[in-house]
Amino acid sequence: MKNYPLIRYALLVGTFFFLLLPSNSALAAGKLNYYCSAQEDWCQLMARGFEKETGVKVNMTRKSSGETFAQLKAEARNPKGDIWWGGTGDPHLQAAEEGLTVAYRSSMASELNDWALSQAMSADYKTVGIYSGALGFGYNKDLLKKNNLPAPACWKDLTKSIYKGHVQMANPNSSGTAYTTLATIVQIFGEKDGFNFMKALHKNINNYTKSGSAPIKAAARGENTIGIVFLHDAVKQAVKGFPIVAVAPCEGTGYEIGSMSIIKGSRNMKEAKMFYDYALKANVQSKALEVNSFQVPSNKNAKTSSKAPKLSSIKLIEYDFQKYGSNAERKRLLKKWDADVGSLPR
Numbered sequence: 001m002k003n004y005p006l007i008r009y010a011l012l013v014g015t016f017f018f019l020l021l022p023s024n025s026a027l028a029a030g031k032l033n034y035y036c037s038a039q040e041d042w043c044q045l046m047a048r049g050f051e052k053e054t055g056v057k058v059n060m061t062r063k064s065s066g067e068t069f070a071q072l073k074a075e076a077r078n079p080k081g082d083i084w085w086g087g088t089g090d091p092h093l094q095a096a097e098e099g100l101t102v103a104y105r106s107s108m109a110s111e112l113n114d115w116a117l118s119q120a121m122s123a124d125y126k127t128v129g130i131y132s133g134a135l136g137f138g139y140n141k142d143l144l145k146k147n148n149l150p151a152p153a154c155w156k157d158l159t160k161s162i163y164k165g166h167v168q169m170a171n172p173n174s175s176g177t178a179y180t181t182l183a184t185i186v187q188i189f190g191e192k193d194g195f196n197f198m199k200a201l202h203k204n205i206n207n208y209t210k211s212g213s214a215p216i217k218a219a220a221r222g223e224n225t226i227g228i229v230f231l232h233d234a235v236k237q238a239v240k241g242f243p244i245v246a247v248a249p250c251e252g253t254g255y256e257i258g259s260m261s262i263i264k265g266s267r268n269m270k271e272a273k274m275f276y277d278y279a280l281k282a283n284v285q286s287k288a289l290e291v292n293s294f295q296v297p298s299n300k301n302a303k304t305s306s307k308a309p310k311l312s313s314i315k316l317i318e319y320d321f322q323k324y325g326s327n328a329e330r331k332r333l334l335k336k337w338d339a340d341v342g343s344l345p346r
Helices: 004-020 024-029 040-054 065-074 089-097 114-122 141-146 176-189 191-202 214-220 231-239 269-279 282-291 327-342
Strands: 031-036 057-062 083-085 128-140 167-170 205-209 226-230 244-247 255-263
Touching: 031 040, 031 065, 031 269, 040 057, 040 269, 040 282, 065 089, 065 176, 083 269, 089 114, 089 176, 089 255, 089 327, 114 128, 114 255, 128 141, 128 176, 128 214, 128 231, 128 282, 167 176, 167 214, 176 191, 176 226, 176 255, 176 327, 191 327, 205 214, 214 226, 214 231, 214 244, 226 231, 231 244, 255 269, 269 282
Parallel strands: 031 057, 031 083, 167 205, 167 226
Antiparallel strands: 083 255, 128 226, 128 244, 128 255
């Protein structure tokens, strides 16, 4: 009888520590380390939507595709990320080639467009297409008028001396958009003439940015006149009310297949696969319209904005993803660009 106080005390202490433990649902929810190379608002939309639907806590890092690829290489021995979503497909293909990502065949594959599945098959399913968009440029029509400049319609127009200091693009070492630009120019004009084009363009560049969409954002703010970007990024600024005009170059242009990959050595593989399946759903891809992202979605049943650039009306080249998505070709082209273009004075 005299031991009752001790028993009651032990029960109280046990109850207290039990309440401190996380619930079974919290333990089951898990977490996901998510690397995103799309626009910040779209990255956040995907992260928060996945959290709401699954209860999984998402830790997000947003960087350009070139920067994320470099991070995956740096972390290869001790991976910190679980999934990489968005950004141009070339670095995703390069990551697959280097064994930085793992194969996964989603149950959503039957709902995807052929170009998205082709991206997956070319990498032995270590990546998959999630959206597509054409390359081009956009200009601030008010600044053109203010500076008495004609509207550019072709790639070669951008090398004219009248546009000196009025053009901006990203650095191809950090930006997937800019690497796609470099690979596109080489495929349109041939390597010799393509690099001569890049040298002539270099004279007109006012700044090489880290992010591929930064040049058109600067144009929207009135800090730059012409930005070389994916057309959907130019359309996004126009829809916001800025005086931006999107241009599909007359010579033809390349395009991207924005991609998604599961990182090799993921510590949260179950959650990574859950996100992979989630991101390929039609209703999830349709949510891109909520943040004015105007890419063409990979799910055939997803909604596409009427304001999105119509790929069927653009002169697209037969972009060689296999060649320019290879690690060796990327290294070679970037090394040549650094030596022949990036090192030149402006």
